[in-house]
Amino acid sequence: DIQMTQSPSSLSASVGDRVTITCRASQSISSYLNWYQQKPGKAPKLLIYAASSLQSGVPSRFSGSGSGTDFTLTISSLQPEDFATYYCQQSYSTSITFGQGTRLEIK
Amino acid sequence: QVQLVESGGGVVQPGGSLRLSCAASGFTFSSYGMHWVRQAPGKGLEWVAFIRYDGSNKYYADSVKGRFTISRDNSKNTLYLQMNSLRAEDTAVYYCAKDHVSGADAFDIWGQGTMVTVSS
Numbered sequence: 001d002i003q004m005t006q007s008p009s010s011l012s013a014s015v016g017d018r019v020t021i022t023c024r025a026s027q028s029i030s031s032y033l034n035w036y037q038q039k040p041g042k043a044p045k046l047l048i049y050a051a052s053s054l055q056s057g058v059p060s061r062f063s064g065s066g067s068g069t070d071f072t073l074t075i076s077s078l079q080p081e082d083f084a085t086y087y088c089q090q091s092y093s094t095s096i097t098f099g100q101g102t103r104l105e106i107k
Numbered sequence: 108q109v110q111l112v113e114s115g116g117g118v119v120q121p122g123g124s125l126r127l128s129c130a131a132s133g134f135t136f137s138s139y140g141m142h143w144v145r146q147a148p149g150k151g152l153e154w155v156a157f158i159r160y161d162g163s164n165k166y167y168a169d170s171v172k173g174r175f176t177i178s179r180d181n182s183k184n185t186l187y188l189q190m191n192s193l194r195a196e197d198t199a200v201y202y203c204a205k206d207h208v209s210g211a212d213a214f215d216i217w218g219q220g221t222m223v224t225v226s227s
Contacts, residue, residue, distance in 0.1 A: 046214060050213070055213075094157070096212065
């Protein structure tokens with residue numbers, strides 16, 4: 001299976017900060033990389049698909065980049081509602097895998 | 108509106124069986140691949156299984172292969188997960204999720220989840 005490794009595992013930031021989360025794949029996955037946001041007790045929400053395409057309805061402060069093995073999710077100016085856990089997910093392989101998650105907390 | 112609603116979760120003894128259902132509405136169910144994803148308490152997301160829009164292809168995580176079976180009834184707009192030989196490590200919230208309209212194997216619609224607890 002393709003292993004997905006996110007860094008950092010947790011992050012403290014303030015409203016208005018620019019935040020970047022990194023996801024690394026154990027082999028090249030082209031642009032088959034998606035990002036999700038999950039809040040406690042809720043289902044995940046798709047933010048970015050195919051590495052850099054913004055899902056409909058998602059604020060433009062979210063952006064994704066990368067290809068091959070290295071990817072980033074950037075939040076340009078943190079809002080109070082952005083404090084959550086973020087997951088990357090590869091869809092290159094028929095055996096889909098997620099990163100372990102990055103918990104974004106309020107500083 | 109576009110919606111997925113899971114049901115069928117509960118408490119089951121190790122070695123037991125359970126069938127989960129996921130009722131879809133608000134979109135053409137028969138046009139999309141569907142997935143099951145689970146999340147153990149306090150843990151991350153784990154993909155479980157996928158079924159193609161017409162049921163012709165199915166894929167499973169190694170952790171459930173041979174024990175779980177994904178299926179669908181397009182006439183009833185319903186996805187299923189038959190879970191046999193359940194283990195304690197199968198305890199999780201189980202979500203059904205719809206394939207993205209682009210076919211990118213991204214999950215653009217999720218259900219609210221149903222809890223499965225495997226315990227004696």
